[in-house]
Amino acid sequence: MKPIQGYQVWRLLETDSYFLLKVKIAETSNDPDLLEELSQDSDYWIRSRVASNPYTPTGSLIRLSKDEYLHVKALVAGNPSSPAKIIDQLASSGMLDLRLRAAGNPNCPPAVLKRLSKDEYSHVREAIAGNPNCPPDVLDRLSLDEDQTIRQAVSNNLNSFPSTLDRLSRDESRSVVNSVSRNPNCPPEALARLSLDRDVWIRVQVAENPNCSIETLVALTRDRDYRVMDRASNRLAKIKDAQPDLKDRIEDLESIGDLGIRGDEEPLDLSGLDI
Numbered sequence: 001m002k003p004i005q006g007y008q009v010w011r012l013l014e015t016d017s018y019f020l021l022k023v024k025i026a027e028t029s030n031d032p033d034l035l036e037e038l039s040q041d042s043d044y045w046i047r048s049r050v051a052s053n054p055y056t057p058t059g060s061l062i063r064l065s066k067d068e069y070l071h072v073k074a075l076v077a078g079n080p081s082s083p084a085k086i087i088d089q090l091a092s093s094g095m096l097d098l099r100l101r102a103a104g105n106p107n108c109p110p111a112v113l114k115r116l117s118k119d120e121y122s123h124v125r126e127a128i129a130g131n132p133n134c135p136p137d138v139l140d141r142l143s144l145d146e147d148q149t150i151r152q153a154v155s156n157n158l159n160s161f162p163s164t165l166d167r168l169s170r171d172e173s174r175s176v177v178n179s180v181s182r183n184p185n186c187p188p189e190a191l192a193r194l195s196l197d198r199d200v201w202i203r204v205q206v207a208e209n210p211n212c213s214i215e216t217l218v219a220l221t222r223d224r225d226y227r228v229m230d231r232a233s234n235r236l237a238k239i240k241d242a243q244p245d246l247k248d249r250i251e252d253l254e255s256i257g258d259l260g261i262r263g264d265e266e267p268l269d270l271s272g273l274d275i
Contacts, residue, residue, distance in 0.1 A: 019043075022038065022041070022043075022046050023045065023046060023049055025038065026038045026041075026046050026047075026049035026050045026053065027049045027052070027053060028053070029053070029055065030055040031055075032055070032056075032057045035050055035053060035055065035056045035057060035060055036057055036059070036060050038050050039051075039056065039060040039063060039064055040063075044067070044068075044069045044071070044072060047064060047067060047069070047072050048069070048071055048072045048075055050064065051064045051067070051072050051073075051075035051076045051079060052075040052078070052079060053079075054079060054080055054081045055081070056079070056081060058081070058083055061076050061079060061081065061082050061083070061086065062083065062086060064076050065077075065082070065086045065089070065090060070095060070097055070098075071097075073090060073093075073095075073098060074090075074095075074097045074098055074100075074101045075101070076090065077090040077091065077098045077101035077102040077105065078101035078102065078104060078105050079105070080105060080106055080107045081107075082105070082107070084107070084108075084109045084112075087102050087105055087107070087108050087109065087112060088102075088109060088111075088112050090102055091103070091108070091112050091115075091116060096121060096124070099116055099119060099121075099124050100121075100123060100124050100127055102116065103116045103119075103124050103125075103127035103128045103131065104127040104130070104131060105131075106131060106132050106133050107133070108131065108133070110133075110135050113128055113131060113133070113134050113135065113138060114135065114138050116128050117129075117134075117138045117141065117142055122145075122147045122149070122150060125142060125145060125147070125150050126147070126149050126150045126153050128142065129142045129145075129150045129151075129153035129154045129157060130153040130156065130157060131157075132157070132158065132159065133159070134157060134159055135159070136159050136160060136161045136164070137161075139154050139157055139159055139160045139161070139164060140160070140161055140163075140164045142154050143155075143160070143164045143167060143168055148173045148175065148176065151168060151171060151173065151176050152173065152175050152176045152179050154168065155168045155171075155176050155177075155179035155180045155183060156179045156182075156183065157183075158183070158184070158185060160183065160185060162185055162186070162187040162190075163187075165180050165183055165185060165186045165187065165190060166186075166187050166189065166190045168180050169181075169186065169190040169193065169194055174199065177194070177197070177199075177202065178199070178201070178202055178205070180194070181194050181197075181202045181205040181206050181209065182205045182208075182209065183209075184209060184210050184211055185211065186209060186211055187211070188211055188212065188213040188216065191206050191209055191211060191212045191213070191216055192213065192215070192216045192219075194206050195207075195212075195216050195219060195220055200225045200227065200228060203220065203223060203225070203228045204225075204227055204228050204231050206220065207220045207228055207231035207232040207235060208231055208235070212235070214236070214239065214246065214249065214250055214253065215253060217232045217235050217236050217239075218232075218236065218250065218253040218254055218256075220232035221233050221236065221254070236250055
């Protein structure tokens with residue numbers, strides 16, 4: 001939602017009640033003085049809207065972090081503009097809601113993320129695994145979690161080590177493997193193995209993955225499913241246009257012949273092939 005400007009207030013007065021007007025301003029205003037005033041409103045819902053506003057001044061967030069209502073404090077813990085010290089304090093309070101909000105905050109300090117990654121509640125660990133700023137070593141440890149939703153969050157995270165994604169590409173959960181095939185940091189070797197997966201949509205996603213090697217793309221142009229073939233062919237055509245120096249190499253690979261892609265059969269062992 002875009003920040004509300006002062007000159008827009010009169011328009012809102014024509015359509016909204018006074019309370020709804022205050023809610024909208026608290027949620028969208030970028031005026032520090034106005035937000036400071038609303039942060040002291042007697043209505044907790046107004047204060048909660050200020051607590052979630054990324055434009056709220058630091059001083060106001062610090063005061064709201066001590067609010068009597070848990071919901072207000074939780075929104076401060078999740079606000080990306082909240083000071084690291086405040087996020088740490090709220091995450092250390094022992095309240096599940098506060099830990100959960102802090103875990104999902106993209107500006108949560110690395111030390112706090114590491115501590116919360118060992119939380120007893122799976123929802124907190126899942127939020128950590130999905131945090132875009134979660135340290136790779138923490139994600140690597142979470143990739144071994146027994147909870148499938150946590151491993152899936154790791155497989156979607158762009159901060160995950162390639163080695164972590166390679167391990168998850170062999171996960172027992174098909175949802176995890178599916179997510180790995182979409183991650184642009186998935187190593188080419190893992191994508192080559194997934195290009196032989198029995199699931200056509202995983203092979204489609206391998207063909208669309210920017211980290212997919214030319215060798216694997218050429219192999220996928222011979223897939224038994226037309227959707228996989230089309231994706232791979234289109235990617236190769238774009239590569240030829242964008243990098244003419246690779247055109248001869250691609251055409252040489254295309255002339256080799258069938259590389260063994262059999263979409264509806266058991267995967268072939270490519271460990272001995274240099275592709």
